Amino acid sequence: KNEVEQSPQNLTAQEGEFITINCSYSVGISALHWLQQHPGGGIVSLFMLSSGKKKHGRLIATINIQEKHSSLHITASHPRDSAVYICAVGSGGSNYKLTFGKGTLLTVNP
Amino acid sequence: NAGVTQTPKFRVLKTGQSMTLLCAQDMNHEYMYWYRQDPGMGLRLIHYSVGEGTTAKGEVPDGYNVSRLKKQNFLLGLESAAPSQTSVYFCASTRRGPGMASTDTQYFGPGTRLTVL
Numbered sequence: 409k410n411e412v413e414q415s416p417q418n419l420t421a422q423e424g425e426f427i428t429i430n431c432s433y434s435v436g437i438s439a440l441h442w443l444q445q446h447p448g449g450g451i452v453s454l455f456m457l458s459s460g461k462k463k464h465g466r467l468i469a470t471i472n473i474q475e476k477h478s479s480l481h482i483t484a485s486h487p488r489d490s491a492v493y494i495c496a497v498g499s500g501g502s503n504y505k506l507t508f509g510k511g512t513l514l515t516v517n518p
Numbered sequence: 519n520a521g522v523t524q525t526p527k528f529r530v531l532k533t534g535q536s537m538t539l540l541c542a543q544d545m546n547h548e549y550m551y552w553y554r555q556d557p558g559m560g561l562r563l564i565h566y567s568v569g570e571g572t573t574a575k576g577e578v579p580d581g582y583n584v585s586r587l588k589k590q591n592f593l594l595g596l597e598s599a600a601p602s603q604t605s606v607y608f609c610a611s612t613r614r615g616p617g618m619a620s621t622d623t624q625y626f627g628p629g630t631r632l633t634v635l
Contacts, residue, residue: 441623441624443626450626450628451608451629452626453623453624453626456623494560494561502568503568504612505551506563508561509560510560511560
């Protein structure tokens with residue numbers, strides 16, 4: 409079973425700050441997913457990546473397959489970025505399924 | 519497209535009652551999943567399906583059954599609800615990507631908040 413560890417568990421930042429959330433996993437994977445969940449809200453997929461780096465607007469996700477580690481960066485953070493960010497790793501070939509981290513609660517203050 | 523929808527959004531049950539949660543997707547996705555989300559635990563996989571007519575157990579399947587009679591629907595049943603099944607349930611779907619070992623982004627439903635008294 410893949411163990412997925414996220415750090416930090418909670419993060420408070422001031423508007424405009426650069427944010428980094430980390431994710432480590434224990435065994436090989438097919439892909440890693442970053443998800444966003446606003447309080448009381450649904451879950452939205454931000455990124456799926458299996459190598460290198462992806463960028464959407466102010467969000468950047470990187471993965472190092474050899475080190476079994478991924479980071480999610482938010483540049484110029486804004487209060488609307490306040491949410492839980494969840495890392496999940498996918499494996500299983502044709503029986504593909506995800507194992508999730510416990511999430512990082514980000515609060516961005518104005 | 520409506521994406522992934524879940525019915526109902528909220529439900530309160532008494533211990534021992536049964537119910538079925540319905541998940542529907544209109545994206546022609548092969549893979550569908552049922553998760554539960556509990557405070558401090560993260561999302562955990564209950565059951566999943568890799569295609570119409572197939573189902574498989576996930577991490578926490580006990581007390582639940584599922585069926586996938588149609589490609590667009592994935593039903594989660596609780597035969598005899600217990601307080602330990604109080605949770606928020608999420609359904610998700612994804613298409614099979616290029617190659618058998620690859621899938622695409624998962625799309626989540628809005629969730630069903632279930633309380634068992």
